[in-house]
Amino acid sequence: MNTFKITLLVAGVLSALVGCSNTVNNNPTSQTATLSETATTASQQLDALVEQYFVESLQFSPLDATYIGYRQYNDQFTAPSNEQNRAMQYAFYKDYQQRLAAIDQQHLTGQALLSYEILERDLALTIEGFQFPRYLLPINQMSGAHNTFAGFGSAQSAQPFVTVQDYEDFILRAEGFVTWLSSVQVAMRQGIKQGVVLPKPLAEKLLPQFQAHVVSSAEQSLFYSPIKQLPADFSAVQKQQLTEQYRVLIMDKLVPAYANMSEFLATTYIPNSRETVGYSELPNGKAWYEYQIKQNTTLNLSADEIHEIGLQEVSRILNEMKAVKETVGFEGDLSEFFTHLRDSDEFYFDTPEQLIAAYEAVKIKIDARVPKLFNIVPKADYVVKAVEDFRAESAAGASYQSPAPDGSRPGIFYVNTFNLKAQPKFLLETLSIHEAAPGHHFQIALQQEVESLPEFRKFGGYTVFAEGWALYAESLGKELGLFTDPYMWYGRLSDEQLRAMRLVLDTGFHAKGWTRQQGIDYMLANSSMAFTDVVAEVERYIAWPGQALSYKLGQFKIQELRDYCKQALGDKFDIKEFHTQILIDGALPMPILEAKIKRWVEKQQ
Structure with missing residues (x-):
């Protein structure tokens, strides 16, 4: 595969990026804290904790929430990039790290043990990542919420355009995008001051991605696509109102935002982008790359x-x-x-x-x-x-x-x-x-x-x-x-x-x-x-x-585990069952996968 474009919630939830909406819950754990308090066993406590963690994590990743079908987030966009939101996220992960540590791991087995090991590792790694200023490099030519947003607005991605509410949700999401984009520009200006900027070839590739949305009429815009496919069951009044709302959204908000970002890239960011390409050339870059x-x-x-x-x-x-x-x-x-x-x-x-x-x-x-x-x-x-x-x-x-x-x-x-x-x-x-x-x-x-x-x-x-x-x-x-x-x-x-x-x-x-x-x-x-x-x-x-x-490196490890199983099990080795064991528990960090497969082999012998 030439790019890893898989919609995985971990990309948003566990990445220490900024939050999901313009207003983030200051005490996200308070709403469902009783779940853990009423649990009586370590396994029950863990089940309650990971359920609560997942639900509350969605506030930091509303775009991913839309992909997986949580429609209540369809009107929200990634929160502005600022110190307050980053601090809020850091506190969120630290809180769950402490709550997870309070559960007795020794009493866990099976799926519960895997879930504990995975969440323990992920939280520690996410918290470690806060020492690196990746918020200064919020977008690049390959990825970023700006590209996801354009896909959503094209009516060809996960954003639904079936009901009037769906159309109105995207208008609110688009307004959130405009706010987020403004904060991204602020972060990139900070990056210029701190010497944490994209290499010039990458910065230059960003420019046409924004210029493409600077149009002279709403009908020319990608974001007019939902209007071109208004459902037949909408009333004439609804169609007229939505058409006008989208024209205003495109011409008064989105086009100016894209034009402003295009000008910033062309006149400020690209001239200040760097000639070097490696992370080792950035401040603390060697440690950052090791991470x-x-x-x-x-x-x-x-x-x-x-x-x-x-x-x-x-x-x-x-x-x-x-x-x-x-x-x-x-x-x-x-x-x-x-x-x-x-x-x-x-x-x-x-x-x-x-x-x-x-x-x-x-x-x-x-x-x-x-x-x-x-x-x-x-x-x-x-x-x-x-x-x-x-x-x-x-x-x-x-x-x-x-x-x-x-x-x-x-x-x-x-x-x-x-x-x-x-x-x-x-x-x-x-x-x-x-x-x-x-x-x-x-x-x-x-x-x-x-x-x-x-x-x-x-x-x-x-x-x-x-x-x-x-x-x-x-x-x-x-x-x-x-x-x-x-x-x-x-x-x-x-x-x-x-x-x-x-x-x-x-x-x-x-x-x-x-x-x-x-x-x-x-x-x-x-x-x-x-x-x-x-x-x-x-x-x-x-x-x-x-x-x-x-x-x-992932292929090597899976092949290594196949060879291990084949040698250890001999005539008992079944390739179909091996593939089931690799896949049936979902994605795992390689050390946890290896330990799991070796436990499975022991049970077969």
């Missing part, structure tokens, strides 16, 4: 160790690519083979429609083969869609969005059709496995459907688990009867190479002083990726330090 590694991978590995692992993997995969080159009878060296794969029209589709149709066909083929290795499948289906035009230029090649928990919306496998030369035919099977079945769609949808999981786990997640699983799922291709065409197998190697190069580049940028150009040159030399895709990937690693490490 990012720990947060994203859940493992205790140094940047140097990860860099070396990456170099070894890149070399190994290059040798396998050479074997494919020889199998297909290509005369020339590997570099010439890469050029052939980049430039030859036979490897690419002519239209976006052909590309989407091809992925839909692969979906049918894979869905029929999944039962070979799995005895559980999600109830929710998924659909294949093209990435929306407004974000396609900056978006990565593919991504996944989870289904609505209530079944009202399927999972979405997004394919970026902006540059067809970045979407070779030989990636069809491996990318579909990764993003959809049995990759992200299986893991995320199943996690939401397991009734026994508390909601903070059902809608939480870890990049290393999700991406590690999806990359491990790719490795199952041959066992599923795929990759029979040597070019499709090359596609698998190409995707694996991408993830191996990430280990080298992420650590190179943020710990070893690599430049953006060094990263581009390295990827072009070691893969057949299109230049535009390489640039997008490089700038992604610069924007998201540590995130790209999760794929390979």
Whole structure:
């Protein structure tokens, strides 16, 4: 997968970002405190605590709340970025850390023990993260509430536009966005003063994202889309009123806000952005990057160790690519083979429609083969869609969005059709496995459907688990009867190479002083990726330090656990049951997953 666009509540709830609404409850634990007080056992106390924690955490993440179906948050936006709201969040997490510590862990088993271990770790890591001023870097070209908001306003995302109330809710949410955006600009000005700013190439990519919404008439705006699809059962008066309200919202509030931010970026922020790219160049940046590694991978590995692992993997995969080159009878060296794969029209589709149709066909083929290795499948289906035009230029090649928990919306496998030369035919099977079945769609949808999981786990997640699983799922291709065409197998190697190069580049940028150009040159030399895709990937690693490490390191750990189980259980090893054990308890930090799997093995022996 080329970006981790999965709607996981942990991204908002456990990230120490600013709160969710303009008015945050000053005593969030008071409303349901009696839940814990009436519990009589450690397990009951924990159940009450994690339920309370999840419900109250939603106040800090109203956009995620909308994704998972909590409609009462549909009129709220992320609270302004300011010291008061950050202090409020810090107090919230400290309070729950203290309350969790008061529960006797020794009396917990099963799911209760897992929930305790997960929440204990997450709270400690979240609190640790407050020492780093990430609020000074609130947005980048890859992510940020500004992009989520635009998706919501397009009427093509999770924001519902079914009732009059839905339409009015979005107006209030949009007003909250305007307030939040103003506070973001204040934070970015503080970042300039403190030397914590985006690298120039990233700041420059932000500008068109805001300029796109500076229009001369409401009808030209993305945010007019809901008006173009007003439900037929609305009365004429309701349609007229909403149309006028949205015109005023767009022209009097949103366009000025986007114009103001565009001017700030162009005249102030971009000229003051930095020439360096790594976190190690920021104040306390070395420690900050080490934290990012720990947060994203859940493992205790140094940047140097990860860099070396990456170099070894890149070399190994290059040798396998050479074997494919020889199998297909290509005369020339590997570099010439890469050029052939980049430039030859036979490897690419002519239209976006052909590309989407091809992925839909692969979906049918894979869905029929999944039962070979799995005895559980999600109830929710998924659909294949093209990435929306407004974000396609900056978006990565593919991504996944989870289904609505209530079944009202399927999972979405997004394919970026902006540059067809970045979407070779030989990636069809491996990318579909990764993003959809049995990759992200299986893991995320199943996690939401397991009734026994508390909601903070059902809608939480870890990049290393999700991406590690999806990359491990790719490795199952041959066992599923795929990759029979040597070019499709090359596609698998190409995707694996991408993830191996990430280990080298992420650590190179943020710990070893690599430049953006060094990263581009390295990827072009070691893969057949299109230049535009390489640039997008490089700038992604610069924007998201540590995130790209999760794929390979997570895959290694899951494969290591499979090998351990196979050796320990011998003839008793059942691959279907192993996959169930990996998935059935939802996403786990790798050390907790390892301990859980080893407990399971002990019970089988």
